[in-house]
Amino acid sequence: MISNARILGVLAELAKLIALDEGSSQAFKVRAYENAIHGIEGYPGNVSILTVKEMEAIKGVGGSIATRVKEFVDTGSVKKLDELRAKYPPALVELLKVPGLGPKTLKLIRAELGIETLDDLKAAIDRQALRELPGLGRTTEEKIAKSIERLGLHGKDRRTPIAEAMPIAAGLATELAALPGVEAAIPAGSLRRLAETIGDIDIVVAADDAQQVMQAVATHPAATEIVGSGETKTSILTRSGLQVDVRVVAPSQLGAALLYFTGSKAHNVALRQRAIDRGWLLNEYGLFEGEELLAAADESEIYQRLDLPLLPPSIRENQGEIEAAANGSLPDLVSLDQVKGDLHFHSDQSGDGRSSLEEMVAAAADRGYTYLAITEHGEDLAINGSSREQMLAHRDRIRELNTKYPEMSLLFGCELNIGPQGSLDYDPEFRLLFDWTVASVHSHFDLPAEVQTSRLLKAMADPAVNAIGHLTGRYIGRRPGIELDVDTVLEGLAVSGVALELNGALDRLDASAKVTRGAVAAGVTLVISTDSHHTSDLRRMAYGVANAQRGWAAAADVANTWSTERFLDFTRSRR
DNA sequence: GCCGTTTTCGGCCCGACTGTTTTCAGTCG
Structure with a gap:
């Protein structure tokens, strides 16, 4: 079986070479390939087992492209691609x-x-x-x-991990927002959609005086170079080579500008087509009928005129969200205000924790949580873990501290370490003392996919395990995650009733949005957690929620949006 | 190359910026 990724690779190369051949990346043929790539990216199953006819049912895939995909699946090569490669060598x-x-x-x-x-x-x-x-x-x-x-x-294909770009974007936006006459400065682009990696930072500024903002950007100390500078748009390069585009619009046009600069491009094109279907024009200045302005100030207003609900940036990928929203089949996506607790949470009892138990619990209480699982590392993590005796003493501290927070249920938890063969810390009886556990991989990242898959299946078979933490162990842009058979693991989770964690740390976002969408379809229960090690980490919940939205998760799918009673029942359901 | 409640042909999102040009083409997002 040939993976979708390999097929997409072939189509991407074809698109690139055809662009060269046509002399334009805007050529209709090129865009047709890009549309087909987009359609296949959103296709949940394996494309290689489909017939030509079945492939044509995928949006953007027609007879010609389907035939070429089939040719690749059957023969391992594509004649047209070979010809283009001969014509345009790699160098x-x-x-x-x-x-x-x-x-x-x-x-x-x-x-x-x-x-x-x-x-x-x-x-x-x-x-x-x-x-x-x-x-x-x-x-x-x-x-x-x-x-x-x-x-x-x-280079054009350079991507920056979102964890690296987010603080730069947030800092710059805060500075621009503080300029006199500036009403708002908001990071847009793939960053706002919470893509895993981003090409450049886009910041939309609402101000009447664009000149002043352009000046501030061009002379900013972080700018090592000015790539371009016009009346309303200035682009700079930071020291690390990250490009930042700042665009100024009138405050009355902020919604249209945000919509446009948030993208995705495919989502925008689909929205514009929707406008065209109604005889209107949609651009970054507004939605127009002839000369008449229909909407511009708010994103929600523009969606509304197009007969759509406000779609959160996280799902604007043109992966069916517009059609689903239009016919009412879009899930009621989970939102931050529905989250009632955090279930992956360390204090300085763990070797890598930075804030005290008291500080961490106080920070959780400040957020209005009604339950919280304290999950220190288990003993198998030699440097960071706690012994049995330390854990039992910690349990006493947690129970004692809980008397000060009667409105909150504090759970004595543990982050269990999954060994290379699927073993866990302590012994089965001791593990059952915990109110809640999340089991995670912290080592042996290079084992073959079959071994990793059975490793995870073995861990989730243990009755003390409530959730699988940061599924692949990846660090975006730094370390690839473990390889595993996603479908088998999701099925295992669905059958066992073990939850899948969506880790909100920006450099993890693990499970990924794509895996999450599969998990939702497979009926897996989700939990969104921060993996906090310091009080400042609690804010990651917003990222975790946005990533859950990217996976089309509804509140009903996410256990830590449930009532305390229902959630506590869930923690005991496997024991 | 794809597509269709303007359907099998004739369209295909839209605009900023730059540099090279005197009205526009190329690149980019």
Whole structure:
């Protein structure tokens, strides 16, 4: 069986090479491939087992593309792709990664100067050959030269983990919001949708005086370079090579601008099509009927005019959310105010905890939680874990502390460590002393997928285990997670009644939105947790909730939105 | 190359910025 990822890889390469062949990434054929890729990304099953006819049922996939996919599945290659590869060697295609160098220009310099590789391009720039070509000039040549210098730092396909980008975006937005005359400054783009990695930071600023904001951005100390600067839009590069685009709009247009700059692009295109169907125009300035403005100030107003409810940024991916919202089949997505407790929570009793038990519990009480599981590491984590004696003493502290918070149920919990063969800390009797446990993988990330899968199945078979924590153990952009058979694991969770944790730490977001959507479909119970080690980590709940939304999870699917009584029943259900 | 409550052909989202040009093409998101 061939994975969807491999098929998507083939289609992405075809799209790229056709763009080069057509001389435009906007060519309709290219967009058709991109639409097909998008459709397959949203397809829940394996595409390789489908017939051509069945593939054509996927949105964006027509006869031609379906036939090529089938050809790849059956023969392992695609004739059209092989032809294009012969026509455009890899070294040439690589040049498309240079910012400012698109397919048209690349075709031109190849035809006129015989440029086939990066070294050819550098040599041509050195002898100032580019500037002699029609449509190019000295400035363009210098711009490309500069882009080549920084290729590793900010190539077009460079992605930044959201955990890295979020604080930069938040800091910058806060500063811009403080400028006189600025009504709002909001990070938009994939960051606002909580994508795992982002290409650049987009900040939308609502202000009447754009000039002042542009000035502030261009002279910002974090800007190592100004990529572009116009009347309403300025782009800078930070030291790490991350690009930040700041766009100023009139406050009365903030909703339309936010909608546009939040994307996703595919979601926007679908919304605009919906506007066109009604004889209207939707752009970043508003929704228009001819000259008449229909809506612009609020996102919700624009959705409403298009006969849709306000869709949260987290699900704006054009993966069926617009159709579902239109026909009323979109789940009632979980929201932050429905969360009643946190179920993965450390104090400094754990070696890696940073705040005291008292501080952590007080922070949870401040958030109005009605239950809270304190889950210190088990003894198998040599450095961070607690012995039996330490755990029992900790239980006494928790029970004692609970008398000060009568409105909250404090659960004596544990984060159990799943060993390489699926073993757990302590012994079966001792494990049953805990009110709540979350079992997680912390080591042996490189085992084969079959071993990891049975490892997890064994752990969830233990009656003391309530949830599986950070499913894959990944750190986005730093460490890939364990490989596993997702369908088998989800089925195991559904059958055993063990919950799947959605870890809200920004560098984890584990289980992923995609896995979450599968879990919801499989009937798995979810819990959204922060894995807090410090009082400042409790805010991660918002990210966990947004990631749950990305997986189309309803409050009913998430155990820590349930009433205290129902939740406590759930903790005892497997014992 | 895909698609359809304007359906089998003729459309296909929309605009900012830049550089090279004198009205627009290319790139990008």
